[in-house]
Amino acid sequence: MQDSVTARYVIAGGGTAGWMSAAALSRFAPPGTQITLVESEAIGTVGVGEATIPQIHLFNSALGLDEAEFLKETRGSFKLGIEFDGWQREGESYMHAFGDIGRPLGLLPFQHYWLRAKQLGFAKPLQRYSLNELAARTMRMQRGKTAAGREMPYAYHFDAGLYAAYLRRYAEANGVNRIEGKIANVKQNGESGDISALELEGGEKIEGDFFIDCTGFRALLIDGALGAGFEDWSNFLPCNRAMAVPCEGGGDFTPYTRAIASKAGWQWRIPLQHRIGNGLVYCSDYCSDDEARETLLANLDGAPQAEPRPIRFTTGKRRVHWKNNCLAIGLSAGFMEPMESTSIHMIQSAISRFMALLPQGRAEPATIDWFNAQSTFEWERIRDFLVLHYTANQRHGEPFWDLVRSMELPATLTAKIEQWRASGFIHREHEELFTEVAWFQVFAGQGVEADSYNPIANALPEADLRALLNDTEVALVEQVQPMPRHLDFLQSYVNGAARTEISA
Structure with a gap:
């Protein structure tokens, strides 16, 4: 006999944030939980977060993902750190x-x-x-x-788009219901202010008990409907633009990310099995979009595989990430430039914190306050x-x-x-x-x-x-010398499945 529905979670938006949320809920929510994800193929995702920090192991392991399969499916590579080139002065770098x-x-x-x-x-x-x-x-x-x-x-x-697709297959296999459609309206309870349903352009209403806002910079639920407000940190982090483009593989297949200082910001370089991810983060007061495009294209390791894609943002965060029966995750919660590869981690961290408090019914104000205080501290x-x-x-x-x-x-x-x-x-x-x-x-x-x-x-x-x-230095050299090359190790680890796609 099928368990009766005990709670209905509705995730607004897909991408990395949406499908990480769906995968985690599908893995850990109690029996009888109904999970619905609403997204539109017509709405693109930002997808600049292709580098991670070691905490990603905790998330993937909790889902029971096989690492070699994950690397194969996401065209991933290994990362041991981040090189900062020219941040102190031109021609100097550290890691x-x-x-x-x-x-x-x-x-x-x-x-x-x-x-x-x-x-x-x-x-x-x-x-x-x-x-x-x-x-x-x-x-x-x-x-x-x-x-x-x-x-x-x-x-x-890894390729964030492929990671989202990988988690989508995982989540749907665990019973998550995906609905294609654009959100036209957010319905609210007139007394409590809680969100009651998402109304799609075709008129369909998706009702739920709790809503997770993964609608990106638009923040349709947490800000558009609930008016959470935004705390602007441009006075601390003034960059407000990014230009992103993939290119063909070339140069060193580095087991580290590069962050290269530029005229009015910095450029990222992220080597994947099938391409290199590149982007320029900059401040529009000191660099025009045309200049950014030219700078980015002039500093690629291989031929560009697309036209550079502009991204506009304001650094900062929603004043609260959880309000009423809605939680913002990913870009709907806020944005900080990805120089330390924290974007995907903050999605993971919010999911983990939420799962520890998973509401069955209306959450107590003290629970919501604790979540928001912890989020503010982290951010x-x-x-x-x-x-x-x-x-x-x-x-x-x-x-x-x-x-x-x-x-x-x-x-x-x-x-x-x-x-x-x-x-x-x-x-x-x-x-x-x-x-x-x-x-x-x-x-x-x-x-x-x-x-x-x-x-x-x-x-x-x-x-x-x-x-x-x-003695410390000598011991470390002795440990590193017998290690295989990153390229060889990766090819061997994914059992040769991507061997023909990886180039040094």
């Missing part, structure tokens, strides 16, 4: 690599020993103490533990991390970079910078996304100097400090 830098000793994290060695004149660049960066720079990749028993954390590059701390990349630049004489270097900073970021400058101290507040090691790499890579370090580091004799750094 925000996943995983540890060096190793802690006693009470202190590695950064204090590195800072002491730097003052003494024998510290080497951070890449020499990072397993992931050494592997990335030499185009190597492996899964699991190294010979020394160390894990090398990794994420992926603000990610914002701070992105702003650091811009403000800590030394590209003097370039109007855009002069602007972002001198702009007023969020108080939470100012405090983090001051703590680092004073004593090399980095504090990860609660469960903010980016760890102390991540902040350390960007501080060091962008040339934000720490004036001192924790004096406990002085208890280690100088000879032992030299040995600590040298």
